[in-house]
Every structure is written in structure tokens, then in C-alpha cells.
């Protein structure tokens with residue numbers, strides 16, 4: 001890849017606040033292109049490279065993600081630290097423990113893709129909106145396959161009516177001009193990612209955005225930090241317009257975690273109504289003088305939307321509880337292990 005300035009790489013002035021002059025003397029900022037077991041592929045003003053990750057940065061809660069900014073030691077190809085993120089897309093791990101995995105960092109825009117057919121589902125879109133809100137990323141709804149539907153306008157109108165102030169773009173992803181309406185989110189140094197069900201057109205759109213050069217480098221061979229050749233799949237690609245697309249396997253398998261704090265802002269219309277209920281702790285189920293039920297009766301609030309809000313809230317509460325229990329368990333386990341070590345030392349008389 002050719003010479004990259006920090007701003008071409010997506011550097012924003014805010015990051016500099018976290019770096020001192022000493023930091024700049026000791027290391028240089030680099031952006032994470034891919035995360036491997038042995039280390040990271042990074043891109044900086046020096047070009048691409050492989051760097052090693054110190055052990056404490058491999059730990060789950062602070063795990064480095066594609067799109068992260070790291071400070072790399074000048075002399076050692078070793079990450080000194082992870083810079084604070086502007087946004088972070090997380091995924092809920094498979095299995096019941098609701099652990100979160102960092103998937104993509106410093107994404108500016110999340111394109112939530114659905115097609116104008118049976119895939120269209122308001123409740124799923126609300127979930128994705130909550131995910132974007134939780135991650136701190138601007139969501140844009142992208143409706144594909146307008147060319148295959150006579151009622152594309154109705155899908156768009158329905159989404160606008162149901163979801164409040166969201167940005168919606170409708171297009172035909174197979175059209176060579178398809179990405180023109182997305183251009184305003186694809187300026188130099190901006191970072192975007194796509195989510196949505198299988199078959200809605202994410203790959204088609206991604207390939208349209210990528211210049212030919214970056215399509216070819218989707219898989220490359222490079223030296224890792226120990227000088228070995230490894231075949232690495234790049235996960236962050238430059239677009240023809242100088243933006244970046246993050247396309248990792250993690251993004252593809254994004255399990256949408258419920259996000260309690262984010263729900264209130266995605267469903268702010270319901271929150272606003274609830275404030276007008278007579279009772280603070282109104283359940284909106286036969287309570288006296290309930291503004292939410294009045295809106296349902298008047299048809300200004302959809303039963304589906306309220307039901308989905310409640311469902312996502314319940315999921316968020318369960319996830320939160322499971323996470324707390326896990327932390328408590330590992331804390332107790334840690335204390336128990338320490339106690340056992342102490343007992344052993346005592347027995348051995350040390």
C-alpha cells in the first residue's frame with residue numbers, strides 16, 4: 001500500500017489527546033488491519049507491518065480489534081498500548097455466558113443492510129439500531145434489491161414511520177452506480193462496516209466500494225514479527241474513495257447483544273410517552289392514566305414496537321445478570337485459588 005498519512009488512515013484529532021510527547025518519542029501510531037494469534041497486521045505512515053502484542057493486551061475484556069489504533073515501539077515492532085476508541089462494535093459470544101468480543105473499533109458508520117423483500121423486519125432493524133447506538137456508531141439503513149420490488153417505496157416509508165429519525169438509502173446493489181448514494185459516508189479516512197442477514201447484498205456492496213487493488217490484496221502473504229511467512233486475511237480494506245471498510249468474519253457472525261442503555265435512545269418515543277404516564281413506575285398494562293396505552297389506542301404507537309422494546313429489555317436484563325454472575329464466579333474462584341495456595345505454603349512451612 002502506498003504512503004499513508006495519519007488522516008488517510010482515519011486518525012482523528014481526539015486521539016492525540018491521549019498521547020504525550022514522550023509517547024511520540026517512544027513509538028508511533030498504527031492502525032490494526034487484522035488480528036492474528038501471533039500478533040497484528042498494522043498500517044502506519046511506515047507502510048504495512050506485523051507487530052507483536054504484549055500478553056496483557058490479549059486478555060478478553062480489552063482485546064484489540066480490527067480498526068483499533070495502537071502505539072508501536074519504534075525499535076521493536078511491539079505494541080506499547082491500545083489507544084482509547086471512538087467506537088467499538090462488540091459481539092455476544094456463542095454459548096450461554098454472554099461474554100462480549102471486540103469485533104471492530106473506530107467505525108464511523110454502520111450500514112445496516114436489508115433487502116426490499118421478506119428479509120425486511122422492523123424488529124430486527126431495531127435490534128441493529130440498538131447495537132449501533134451501544135457501539136457509538138452512526139447507523140444508516142441500506143435497503144437493497146429495489147430493482148426486484150414494486151413496493152420499495154413502501155418499505156422505506158414503513159421504516160421511516162416506525163423507526164423515527166433514521167437515515168434510509170434504497171438502492172440496487174448490482175448496479176455499477178449503486179454506491180453513489182453512500183458517497184457522503186465514504187470520504188477519505190472514514191471507516192464503515194456492513195451488517196445484515198445473509199444474501200442481502202453486503203458482499204456485493206463491499207466489492208463495489210473496494211478499488212481493484214484492494215480486492216486483490218484481500219489475502220496476502222507477509223512476514224510476521226518473527227520473520228515467518230504467514231498467509232493473512234486482511235480485514236480492513238481501502239475503498240476507491242479513500243475510506244476504509246471493515247469486513248471480518250466476526251462482523252459476518254455478529255450476534256446481536258441486547259444493549260440496555262442503547263435501548264432507551266432507540267426507543268426514545270416510548271420513553272417520552274412513559275414520562276407522561278401518571279405513575280413513575282407505570283407498567284403500561286391497565287395502569288390508570290397511562291400515556292403509552294393512550295398512544296396504542298390512538299394508533300400513534302405500534303403494538304409490535306412496544307412488544308419488541310420489552311423483549312429487548314428482558315434480554316438485556318438477562319445478559320447483564322449473567323455477566324455479573326460470571327464476574328462474581330471468577331472473582332470467587334480467584335479468591336479460592338489464592339486461599340488454596342496459602343494453605344499449601346502453610347503446610348510446607350514456607
Ligand SMILES: Nc1nc2c(ncn2[C@@H]2O[C@H](COP(=O)(O)OP(=O)(O)OP(=O)(O)O)[C@@H](O)[C@H]2O)c(=O)[nH]1
Nearest residue numbers: 144145146171172173174198199200201202203204
Ligand atoms: N437484483 C439485485 N440483486 C442483488 C442486490 N443485492 C444483492 N443481490 C444479489 O443477491 C445475492 C446475494 O448477495 P451478497 O452480496 O452475496 O449478499 P451478502 O449479504 O454478502 O450475503 P452473505 O455473504 O451470505 O452474508 C447475489 O447474487 C447478489 O447479486 C440488488 O440490489 N439487486
Ligand SMILES: [Zn+2]
Nearest residue numbers: 277282284290
Ligand atoms: Zn404507562
